[in-house]
Amino acid sequence: MLIHHLAGSYKSWKFVIPKLSLDNTVVAYDLRGHGRSSTPNSPYNIEDHSNDLRRLLVQLGIEKPVLIGHSIGSLIAIDYALKYPIEKLVLIGALYRAPSSEVYEKYVRIAVNFGMRALAEYRRFHKEFTETLASNYQAWNSLLEVYEETTPIGYKNAVEGLLKAKDYSDELMGINAKTLIVYGTYDGLIVNLNVFKNNMKNVEIKTIDGYGHFLNFENPLLLSEIIKNFL
Numbered sequence: 001m002l003i004h005h006l007a008g009s010y011k012s013w014k015f016v017i018p019k020l021s022l023d024n025t026v027v028a029y030d031l032r033g034h035g036r037s038s039t040p041n042s043p044y045n046i047e048d049h050s051n052d053l054r055r056l057l058v059q060l061g062i063e064k065p066v067l068i069g070h071s072i073g074s075l076i077a078i079d080y081a082l083k084y085p086i087e088k089l090v091l092i093g094a095l096y097r098a099p100s101s102e103v104y105e106k107y108v109r110i111a112v113n114f115g116m117r118a119l120a121e122y123r124r125f126h127k128e129f130t131e132t133l134a135s136n137y138q139a140w141n142s143l144l145e146v147y148e149e150t151t152p153i154g155y156k157n158a159v160e161g162l163l164k165a166k167d168y169s170d171e172l173m174g175i176n177a178k179t180l181i182v183y184g185t186y187d188g189l190i191v192n193l194n195v196f197k198n199n200m201k202n203v204e205i206k207t208i209d210g211y212g213h214f215l216n217f218e219n220p221l222l223l224s225e226i227i228k229n230f231l
Contacts, residue, residue, distance in 0.1 A: 001027050001028075001029075001053070001057065001062070001065040001066065001067050001068065002016070002017070002026065002027065002028040002029075002068050002073075003029075003031070003049075003053070003067065003068065003069040003070065003073030003074075003076050003077055004028070004030075004031065004034070004070060004073055004146075005070045005071035005072060005073060005093070005213075005214070005216075006071055006072045006155070006158055006159070006162065007034070007116065007119075007146065007147050007150045007155055007158075008031075008034060008035075008070075008146045008150075009030045009034050009035030009036070009146045009149045009150070010028035010029055010030055010035060011035070011142070011145060011146050011149070012028075012070070012146050012216055012217075013028045013216060014142070015142075015216065015217065015220030015221070015224075016216055016220050016223060016224045016227070018224075019221070019224035019225070019228060020224055020227060020228060020231075023228070023231075024066075024231060027060065027062075029056060031044070031049055031052070031072075031073075031076075031158070032044050032048065032049065032052055032154075032158075033150065033151070033153075033154030033155070033157050033158050034149070034150045034154055034158070035146070035149045035150070036149075039151055039153055039154040039157070040157070041153065041157070042157060043157050043160035043161040043164065044157050044158050044160075044161035045161040045164055045165075046072075046075045046076055046079050046161065046162070046164075046165045046166075047079060048161065049072075049076040049079075049161075050076050050079040050080045050083070053076060053080055054080065054083075054084060063085065064085045064086055064087045065086055065087060066086065066087045066088045066089075066090070066231060067080060067081060067086055067088075067089050067090070068090040068092070068227065069089075069090070069091055069092070069094070070092040070093055070216060071092070071093045071094075071095065071189075071213065072095070072158070072162055073092075074091040074092065074093070074094035074095055075095050075096075075162070075165055075168070077089060077090075077091060078091070078096070078168050078171075078172070078175070079168070081175045081177060082168075082171055082174055082175060086177045087177065088177050088178050088179070088180070088230070088231065089175065089177045089178070089179040089180070090179070090180045090182065090227055090230065091179065091180070091181050091182070091196070092182045092183075092215060092216070092223070093182075093183060093184070093187050093189050093213045093214075093215070094181060094183075094189065094192060094196060095165070095189060095192060096167065096168045096169050096172065096192055096195050096196065096199075097165060097166065097167035097168060097169065098162060098163050098164065098165040098166075098167075099162070099163070101163045104159050104162070104163060107119055107123075107155075107159065108155065108156045108159050108160075110122055111152040111155045111156065112152045112153075112156055115152060116147045116148050116150055116151075116152060116155060117144060117147065117148055119147065119155075120143065120144055120147045124140075129143075129212065129213075129214070130184070130186045130211065130212030130213075130214075130218065132186075132210065132211050132212060132218045132219070133212055133214050133217060133218050136217075136218065138217075139214070139217035139218055140217075142217050143214060143217055169195050169199055170199075172195075172196065172199040172200050173199055173200065173201060175200060175201070176201065176202070177202070178202045178204070179196075179200055179202060179203045179204070180203075180204045180205075180206065180226070180227070180230040181193065181196050181197075181203060181204070181205050181206070182206045182207070182208065182215065182223065182226060182227075183206075183207050183208070184207070184208045184210075184211035184212045184213060184215050184218065184219075185207050185208065185209045185210060185211065186210065186211060186212040187211075187212050187213040187215075188213070189213060190207070193205065204230065206226050208222060208223070208226075
């Protein structure tokens with residue numbers, strides 16, 4: 001089960017799914033407020049996303065999924081894994097608590113006033129994306145595609161919920177499933193690595209040198225290979 005990043009969609013995994021699906025049944029879906037999913041007019045807490053995932057898995061008849069979560073998807077996967085049985089857990093560009101609110105409040109203002117493409121271009125102009133994303137035509141246009149599939153209100157509500165996320169660091173030891181943590185070495189969130197390393201029982205760490213937060217677009221073949229070998 002693939003859980004995408006903020007301002008993403010099931011298409012965030014379009015370069016990863018082909019390799020993973022050779023030997024596995026792969027399901028990717030749109031979080032609420034993203035892609036083709038509905039956009040309720042209230043903040044989407046991590047627990048809301050986790051409950052959505054539970055309902056989807058029950059509907060599909062999947063009892064013990066392998067969860068693969070990227071960015072905000074890592075928080076959703078963690079919340080789910082603390083409540084329900086899972087087979088394995090993969091966390092990419094992972095968070096264990098809410099990020100700093102200041103920068104995201106700015107992002108919301110840009111998105112609401114100027115649109116999601118403007119937000120992506122703003123972040124690109126201010127070099128908040130690595131060159132392996134911003135200078136790669138295919139990767140950049142793939143990111144723009146999923147950004148533009150998210151409505152500004154959906155983004156706003158998702159961010160508001162993300163900023164309310166609790167700190168899961170003290171609960172991580174309660175996850176019994178074998179876990180893979182993956183970061184690009186240029187991903188700013190790699191600062192979280194030691195929290196996962198020191199607070200999880202059965203964890204494997206992989207870093208991809210020279211790449212950033214969006215490994216699904218920047219180096220999807222290597223990311224897919226790492227995940228496939230873990231599975």
